[in-house]
Amino acid sequence: MDTFDKMMKDVAQKSEKEKAALLADLKSKCPCPGCPSYNNCAKTAQEAAFCILGNSFMCISSDKGCNCPGCPLHGQYGMKYKSYCTRGSEMAQRYANTIWGSSLK
Numbered sequence: 001m002d003t004f005d006k007m008m009k010d011v012a013q014k015s016e017k018e019k020a021a022l023l024a025d026l027k028s029k030c031p032c033p034g035c036p037s038y039n040n041c042a043k044t045a046q047e048a049a050f051c052i053l054g055n056s057f058m059c060i061s062s063d064k065g066c067n068c069p070g071c072p073l074h075g076q077y078g079m080k081y082k083s084y085c086t087r088g089s090e091m092a093q094r095y096a097n098t099i100w101g102s103s104l105k
């Protein structure tokens, strides 16, 4: 079990209130708003933390560059993928890679 799997397992055992607090903290620290792919629609909708929450909801549809690999949280939680706003969460991309052998990283 790697760092990301362990983190997700730990989070799954927390209460809904604790999960909400962790997510709020992650969103507040997420550097997505400084990324070239991030747009006004996402800003207005206060979207962030796509690595956990998954694709942008009708705001970001094209990848114009991704700051995720340089994000401190990306390293801290042992994430392997990027462009979560258009490709789906870390968990979804891991699953897709397992099933379909996707080479996107």
Ligand code: SF4
Pocket (backbone or CB within 6 Å): 031, 032, 033, 035, 036, 037, 038, 050, 051, 060, 063, 064, 065, 066, 067, 068, 082, 083, 084, 085, 086
């Ligand atoms: S997930 Fe990556 S590409 Fe999408 S807004 Fe965040 S830093 Fe930019």
Ligand code: SF4
Pocket (backbone or CB within 6 Å): 026, 029, 030, 031, 032, 048, 049, 050, 051, 052, 067, 068, 071, 072, 073, 074, 079, 084
């Ligand atoms: S890895 Fe990407 S989506 Fe996740 S917190 Fe960092 S910048 Fe935001």
